[in-house]
Structure formats: C-alpha cells, structure tokens
Amino acid sequence: xxGYSSRTVCEAAFVTALDLFEVACALPNYExxxxxxxxxLDDTETVGASPLSVEIDCPDGFVKxxxxxxxxxxxxxxxxxxxxTACPVGTFSEQTTMRDVVACRKCTxxxxxxxxxxxxxxxxxxxxxxxxxxxxxxxxxxxxxxxRTTEDWGDDELTLLAECLECPEGGxxxxxxxxxxxxxxxxxxxxTTNGSANLLECQVKEACIGSLE
Numbered sequence: 001x002x003g004y005s006s007r008t009v010c011e012a013a014f015v016t017a018l019d020l021f022e023v024a025c026a027l028p029n030y031e032x033x034x035x036x037x038x039x040x041l042d043d044t045e046t047v048g049a050s051p052l053s054v055e056i057d058c059p060d061g062f063v064k065x066x067x068x069x070x071x072x073x074x075x076x077x078x079x080x081x082x083x084x085t086a087c088p089v090g091t092f093s094e095q096t097t098m099r100d101v102v103a104c105r106k107c108t109x110x111x112x113x114x115x116x117x118x119x120x121x122x123x124x125x126x127x128x129x130x131x132x133x134x135x136x137x138x139x140x141x142x143x144x145x146x147x148r149t150t151e152d153w154g155d156d157e158l159t160l161l162a163e164c165l166e167c168p169e170g171g172x173x174x175x176x177x178x179x180x181x182x183x184x185x186x187x188x189x190x191x192t193t194n195g196s197a198n199l200l201e202c203q204v205k206e207a208c209i210g211s212l213e
Contacts, residue, residue, distance in 0.1 A: 113164030
C-alpha cells in the first residue's frame with residue numbers, strides 16, 4: 001500500500017453464487033489510489049492469483065488528491081458521517097482539505113460587516129455579501145469592484161480583504177450583496193464611472209437624471 005499505511009486487514013468471504021471472493025476494506029485516513037490486495041485464509045498462505053493490483057476510488061462527494069479522499073472547496077469533512085458537507089452560511093472554504101468545519105472561514109474575518117453568504121457551500125470571500133443599505137468595497141483596489149482571494153493577502157485570518165460601507169449620500173443600495181457598480185445614483189447626482197462610490201451633486205439638478213434602469 002503506497003503512502004499512508006503499510007498493511008490493512010480486510011474482511012473477505014467467498015460468494016459461491018458468483019464463484020469469487022468479496023472483500024470489504026475500511027482504509028484508514030481516507031486513502032485512495034493503487035493498492036496491492038493479497039487474500040489469505042490463515043494469515044500465511046495466499047489464495048488464487050493474489051496479490052492483485054487494485055484501484056480504490058473515492059466515494060461520491062470526495063476529491064482524490066495526494067493519495068487521499070479529501071473535500072473540495074466549499075465543503076468540510078464530517079468525520080462522523082464520513083462525508084463532505086457544505087460550509088454553513090456566512091463561511092467559505094477555498095481549499096481541498098481533510099479538516100472539519102474549522103476549514104470553513106468566517107466571512108467577518110475577511111469582509112468587515114458581511115456575516116452572510118447567499119447559500120451554503122461558498123468557495124471564496126467574494127461570496128460574502130453586505131446587507132441592504134451597504135455596498136462591498138475591496139481594500140487596496142481603486143476600482144473597488146475587483147474580487148480578491150485570501151491568497152492575495154496571505155493566510156492570516158485577521159486580514160481584511162473588503163468591508164461593507166454605508167451607501168453614499170446621493171445613492172441608494174436597495175439589495176443584498178451590492179458592489180460599487182450596483183449603487184443606484186439618485187436624480188440630481190452623478191459619478192465619473194460605475195467603479196466610483198464618490199457621488200457628486202449636480203450644479204444643475206435637472207441635467208442629472210441618475211441611474212438608468
């Protein structure tokens with residue numbers, strides 16, 4: 001057995017109707033890949049053509065990586081149920097992992113003021129959304145509308161990538177999860193680009209019609 005265990009004892013039984021041995025193995029550490037299977041009746045004499053080369057795949061919902069069955073982005077390993085479970089609302093996971101629910105990082109550690117996601121199983125901080133009357137502003141980017149990943153800033157759980165800011169004067173933020181470009185400009189105001197949260201009051205109010213639907 002390559003990798004993580006040198007020997008695993010399996011339960012084997014001969015199925016007369018099929019004229020073959022049926023083997024049930026519980027591999028430790030969620031191992032997968034190429035294995036050598038040897039069947040013996042008294043722990044010394046092998047049976048038939050064994051040892052045999054066998055390929056063990058991962059169960060549904062798992063991803064095979066480095067010889068292990070792991071949980072993909074947006075999920076964590078529920079060891080009790082032996083399955084990958086979606087990260088709860090308000091958290092995300094970017095990596096393939098064998099960790100439990102601590103693999104799901106809280107949105108509030110990365111996006112100040114954003115404690116929800118649209119659904120379970122989020123895979124990046126981009127899925128962390130702001131409440132109504134706020135908009136999402138990415139820190140360190142002039143356009144304020146370019147999504148980041150935690151890799152852009154290192155693996156520090158206290159590093160803020162973005163923040164939820166109050167809708168600026170002259171604008172309306174009527175929905176959850178708005179970016180800067182989603183701010184609705186009220187009549188009488190204007191802005192230089194859709195990537196700007198700086199709303200300017202028009203000297204001639206009638207000339208500024210606001211956002212177009």
